[in-house]
Amino acid sequence: MNRHMIFLASRRKLSFFHRSVSVLAHHINGKAVPSKSTTFFDVKDPATQELISRVPQATEDEMKMCVEAATAAAASWSKVSVSERQRVMFRFQNLIREHTDELANIITREQGKTLADAKGDIFRGLEVSKLWMFPMAAVCGNSFILKPSEMVPGTAHRLVELIEQAGCPPGVVNIIHGSKDTAQFLCKHEDISSISFVGSSVAGEDIWRQATLAGKRVQCNMAAKNHAVILPDADKEHALNAMVGAAFGAAGQRCMAISVMVLVGKARDWLPELVQKAKKLVVSAGTDPRADVGPLISSAAKRRVEGIVGEAVKEGATVHLDGRQVVVREFPNGNFVGPTILEATTSMQCYQKEIFAPVLVCISAADLDEAIQIINDNPYGNGTAIFTSSGVAARYFQNSIKVGQIGINVPIPVPIPYFSFTGSKKSMLGDLYFYGKNAVQFYTRTKTITSNWNQKLPQDIRMAMPILGQDTVS
Numbered sequence: 001m002n003r004h005m006i007f008l009a010s011r012r013k014l015s016f017f018h019r020s021v022s023v024l025a026h027h028i029n030g031k032a033v034p035s036k037s038t039t040f041f042d043v044k045d046p047a048t049q050e051l052i053s054r055v056p057q058a059t060e061d062e063m064k065m066c067v068e069a070a071t072a073a074a075a076s077w078s079k080v081s082v083s084e085r086q087r088v089m090f091r092f093q094n095l096i097r098e099h100t101d102e103l104a105n106i107i108t109r110e111q112g113k114t115l116a117d118a119k120g121d122i123f124r125g126l127e128v129s130k131l132w133m134f135p136m137a138a139v140c141g142n143s144f145i146l147k148p149s150e151m152v153p154g155t156a157h158r159l160v161e162l163i164e165q166a167g168c169p170p171g172v173v174n175i176i177h178g179s180k181d182t183a184q185f186l187c188k189h190e191d192i193s194s195i196s197f198v199g200s201s202v203a204g205e206d207i208w209r210q211a212t213l214a215g216k217r218v219q220c221n222m223a224a225k226n227h228a229v230i231l232p233d234a235d236k237e238h239a240l241n242a243m244v245g246a247a248f249g250a251a252g253q254r255c256m257a258i259s260v261m262v263l264v265g266k267a268r269d270w271l272p273e274l275v276q277k278a279k280k281l282v283v284s285a286g287t288d289p290r291a292d293v294g295p296l297i298s299s300a301a302k303r304r305v306e307g308i309v310g311e312a313v314k315e316g317a318t319v320h321l322d323g324r325q326v327v328v329r330e331f332p333n334g335n336f337v338g339p340t341i342l343e344a345t346t347s348m349q350c351y352q353k354e355i356f357a358p359v360l361v362c363i364s365a366a367d368l369d370e371a372i373q374i375i376n377d378n379p380y381g382n383g384t385a386i387f388t389s390s391g392v393a394a395r396y397f398q399n400s401i402k403v404g405q406i407g408i409n410v411p412i413p414v415p416i417p418y419f420s421f422t423g424s425k426k427s428m429l430g431d432l433y434f435y436g437k438n439a440v441q442f443y444t445r446t447k448t449i450t451s452n453w454n455q456k457l458p459q460d461i462r463m464a465m466p467i468l469g470q471d472t473v474s
Helices: 060-077 082-098 100-111 115-128 134-139 154-165 180-188 201-213 236-252 265-279 299-315 368-377 391-400 436-442
Strands: 003-008 026-028 031-033 040-044 051-056 143-148 173-175 194-198 217-221 226-230 258-264 318-321 340-343 359-365 384-387 406-408
Touching (some): 082 115, 082 134, 082 154, 134 154, 143 154, 143 180, 154 173, 180 201, 226 368, 236 258, 236 359, 265 318, 265 340, 368 391
Parallel strands (some): 003 194, 340 359
Antiparallel strands (some): 040 051
C-alpha cells in the first residue's frame, strides 16, 4: 500500500474573497473538519494588510485522524486501474481550466503576484502539476496529505474540492494545517512512506534529517541563487529584456528567478540600459492591470530585503537602482519593494544569501571561464543561463557548469513536463526529482517478480544457487 505525504511550504500560493474573516478547516476524508486548536496563523493580503483568513495549528488528534483517513483510502485507491486514475486527472485538468480566473484571483489575493503571472502559474500547473504535486502522487495510486504553507493556504482547498468533483474518492487527497509541529508529526509517523517539500533551506534540511531518520523517501526543493551569464556577443535587446522579466517578474519570488547577472567583458557597458528598462516597470497590487511587480509575501519579508540591501551598501556595493522606498499611493500599506539593481562582489552578503525579491545582483567577469568558476563556486544549483550568439561558447558552458538546469538564451530554464526539475547542490536534497519520469519513480516502488511456468518443474532438492533456464527435468 502506498501512502505518501507532501508538504508545500512554498513561498507562493493562494486564498478566498470573503470580506468576513474565515477560520479554515482541515479537509479530511472528503469533509471540512473544523479544528479544536487554540493556535492560529493570520493570512493577510500583502498589498493591503487586510486579514483574509486564519489557519489553525492542527492538534495531534486531528493529525492522526488525517493519516488514518489517508491510510484507509490508499487500500482501495491503489487497486483502481491506472486508466481510471488518469481519467480522474483529465477531468481535474478541465475543471482547473474552467476555474482559472477564480484560482488566479485567489493566488493574487494571498500571495500578491499579478493576475497575469497567477494565470501563468495555473497554465504551468496544468502541464506538469508543478505547484500541486498531489495529482502525480494520486495517479500513481497513492493517497496524499497536503500541508500547505500557513501563509497561503487558499488554493490548496479549492484544488482539493475540484479534484474530488472530478471523481477522486474521499480520503485520497487531504489537507492538514499548521506549521513546524505539523511537519514534524508527518516526518515521524510510521504510516507515511514519502515526503515532498518545497521551501526554505532551513526547513528543508530539518525535514530531510527527520524524515530520512524515520526511513522515508524524501525530496526537498530549497533555496536558490540562479546566475545568468551575458556575453558581449549576445543579442543585447533580447538579453536585457530577458533579465528584466526573470529578475523582477513575480517580484523575484520564484525559485527559478535570476538573482545574479554575470556580465562578461564589454557586456558590463550594458548595465545603464538595464537600469532604464527596470525603471519603467510598474509596482502595484497584483489586481492592478498595470502592475508588473507586485508586493512581497509579508512585511517581515520586506524588512529582511531592505536589511540585505542596506548591508550591501555598507559593504561597498553600488546601488544602480534602489526600490526600498518605492511608493504605491493606492496601496500605502503594501509590502512593496521596487526593482533593485546592485553591483557587488561574491564576498558580499547580497550575493551569498537567497534574497527572494526583485533584487538583481550584478557581477563582472573578465571572460567566460571566470564566469563559469563564479557559478560553480556558488553552493546553490537550481538553474543558470547563458546569453550568447556563439554555439561554441554555449556548448562549452553547458559542459563545464555544475548546475542542474541550464538555459541557452532562455532566462528561466524550467523544463517541459516530460523532463524532471533537476536542481542540484544545496538547492535539492534527494535523488529523485520533481515531476517527469523521476516523479513516477518517486511515487512508486519497484517490484521484481521471477516466475517459473515450465511444464517440467524440478522434483529434487537443489542446494546450489538456482540458474534460470537450467531448472527443467532432463
